[in-house]
Amino acid sequence: MGQTGNMENILDSTVGRWRRELRGTFSNNSPTVPQWELDLEKGDDGGYFGPGSAAWAVHGSMTTLVAGIQSLLIQALHPGALAGVHDHSNYRADPLGRLAGTIRWIFTVSYGDTAAARAASEKVLRIHEYIRGSYTTNAGAERPYTANDPDLLRWVHLAFTQAFLGTHQAYGSSIPGGADAYVADWAVAGALMRVEHPPTTVAELKAQLAAFLPELRHDERVAETIAFIKDPPLPRSQQAGYKVLFSAAVASLPPDYRELLRLAAPSLGPVPLPVTVPTKAVLGVVRWSLGSPGPSEAAARARRMRLGVEAAPSKRG
Incomplete structure (x- = not known):
């Protein structure tokens, strides 16, 4: 019994440490649920999205972990977007801080009330005002930029939408209303970030992405960024x-x-290696560790029930 008890204590300690490390990765090493997530319970309306929405289905899924990686990879292909990250971001020294900031904006827009969503977006836009410089286009011209340039705002929005939609379709469950519903939902976030005429259908998303292809490239900076994304300093x-x-x-x-x-794509010579099963297994473990629903969704539901826009769950017994 003594040895069994010691083994259980060791296992509990190991699992507890792993859970803390995992939560810390997404909250910039916060020892508890960040206050901003708890504050999503405050507010005066139900928010832009709610239960049954495509945005909640996708952003409440663990596929966002894959989407975040893919979004960074796609964004890096635009030399203007990458110049902003390279010249102004401290992502190498503080990758968790940048990740936590991005998560805060996504979840505030997804789960906060409309005032909180607007305020979070305006905060990002104010930070963007200080991100400026120049980069060389594929045609060899030197082009000045700011992070709030319309084309860069559009590119980041398109890359985000494509990554979150595509990875959820590959590794997630069904989306209420289908893929078009998610693109339309997240067009709200695009508008909050001052993207003019963000796509509202998959066809529009693909067309707007295709228009950027001549501006994209692979160079030394892209290679460095990929290397960092491939092997970040994680526990x-x-x-x-x-x-x-x-x-x-x-x-x-x-x-x-x-x-x-x-x-x-992962392969053994000419034979593609399966990734869906191991990916879903990893995502399942992460969901078990972090719990479901997450703090942001739980706070949003509490706010919506307080305001009477969502019924309290019925008790069984």
């Missing part, structure tokens, strides 16, 4: 799972972007 307990998620992000990339990034 040892997360490294094996991350390799699976990175492979999943590459495998589900649209072929044009995978070719531009000079990445190959």
Whole structure:
């Protein structure tokens, strides 16, 4: 009994440490649920989205872990977007801080009330005002940029939408209303970020993405960025799972972007390696560790029930 009890204590301690490390990765090492997530319970309306929406289905899914990786890969192909990250971001020194900031904006827009969603977007736009410089286009011209340039705002929005939709279609469950419903939902976020006429259908998304292809390229900066995304400084307990998620992000990339990034889908010689089963296994473990629903969704539901826009769950008994 004594040895069994000691083994159980060791296992509980190991699992507890792993859970803390995992939560810390997404909250910039916060020891508890960040206050901003709890504050999503406040507010005066139900928000832009709610239960049954395509946005909640996708952003409440663990496929967002794969989507985040893929989104960064796609964004890096635009020299203007990459210049902003390279010249102004401290992502190498503080990758978790940048990740936590992005998660905060996504979840505030997805789960907060409309005032909180607008405020979070305006905050990002104010930060963008200080991100400026120049980059060389594929035609050899030197072009000045700011992070709030309309074309860069559009590119980041398109890359985000494509990545979150594509990875969810590959590794997630069905989307209420289908793919078009998600693109239309997230067009709301695009409008909040001052993207003019963001796509509202998959066809529009593909057309707007295709228009950017002549501006995209692979160069030394892109190669450096890919190397960092492929092997970020994560705790040892997360490294094996991350390799699976990175492979999943590459495998589900649209072929044009995978070719531009000079990445190959996982294979053994000419034989493609399966990624769906291991990816879903890793995502399942992460969901078990973090719990479901997440704090942001739970706070949103509490707010909506307080306001009477969502009924309290019925008690069984």
